[in-house]
Amino acid sequence: MQNDIMTRFGQAVRKLRREQEISQEELAERCGLHRTYISDVELGKRNVSLENIERIAASLNISLVNLFMEVDNG
Amino acid sequence: MQNDIMTRFGQAVRKLRREQEISQEELAERCGLHRTYISDVELGKRNVSLENIERIAASLNISLVNLFMEVDNG
Numbered sequence: 001m002q003n004d005i006m007t008r009f010g011q012a013v014r015k016l017r018r019e020q021e022i023s024q025e026e027l028a029e030r031c032g033l034h035r036t037y038i039s040d041v042e043l044g045k046r047n048v049s050l051e052n053i054e055r056i057a058a059s060l061n062i063s064l065v066n067l068f069m070e071v072d073n074g
Numbered sequence: 075m076q077n078d079i080m081t082r083f084g085q086a087v088r089k090l091r092r093e094q095e096i097s098q099e100e101l102a103e104r105c106g107l108h109r110t111y112i113s114d115v116e117l118g119k120r121n122v123s124l125e126n127i128e129r130i131a132a133s134l135n136i137s138l139v140n141l142f143m144e145v146d147n148g
Contacts, residue, residue, distance in 0.1 A: 005128040047123040054079040065146050068138040 005071075007044035009053075012070035014042040016060050030059035079145075081118035083127075086144035088116040090134050104133035 003011075017027050024042070028035040032055065040046045041056070048056070057067045077085075091101050098116070102109040106129065114120045115130070122130070131141045 005124045009124055047125050049121040049123045050079045050083055050127070051121050053124070063146055064142040065139055068142045072137055072139050 004044070006047055008071050008074060009048060010042045010044040012067060012074045013056060015074060016062065016067070016070060020060065027059055031055040078118070080121055082145050082148060083122060084116045084118040086141065086148045087130060089148060090136065090144060094134065101133055105129040
């Protein structure tokens with residue numbers, strides 16, 4: 001069974017962040033969010049909303065489409 | 075200036091729903107959400123979360139990638 005959307009989203013964010021070799025702290029700072037929030041997102045514990053999805057994508061320098069490509073296919 | 079993400083997401087949902095010729099009531103029922111919630115989403119008034127984004131995409135029979143392609147390019 002496919003993982004739930006929060007888990008898949010978190011895994012995608014973690015993978016993309018690590019590929020860019022940036023820390024949770026760095027990503028959080030770029031997003032204007034707290035490091036523990038980013039940690040929770042990556043662990044699939046947060047039902048992230050549109051505005052924060054956009055902040056995360058922008059901070060990873062990718063489009064929403066490319067972010068969800070990773071979510072769908074990751 | 076580009077519209078905010080909530081507005082763009084709502085416009086994409088409305089466009090895709092209309093292309094499929096289904097009503098807000100029908101989409102809401104498929105999503106297991108209230109019609110007024112779908113109406114608010116389409117008007118850009120809701121900071122929709124991952125779980126509801128997935129419900130809406132599934133109810134429109136499209137992938138998350140294709141939904142956000144409409145959001146990004148719409």
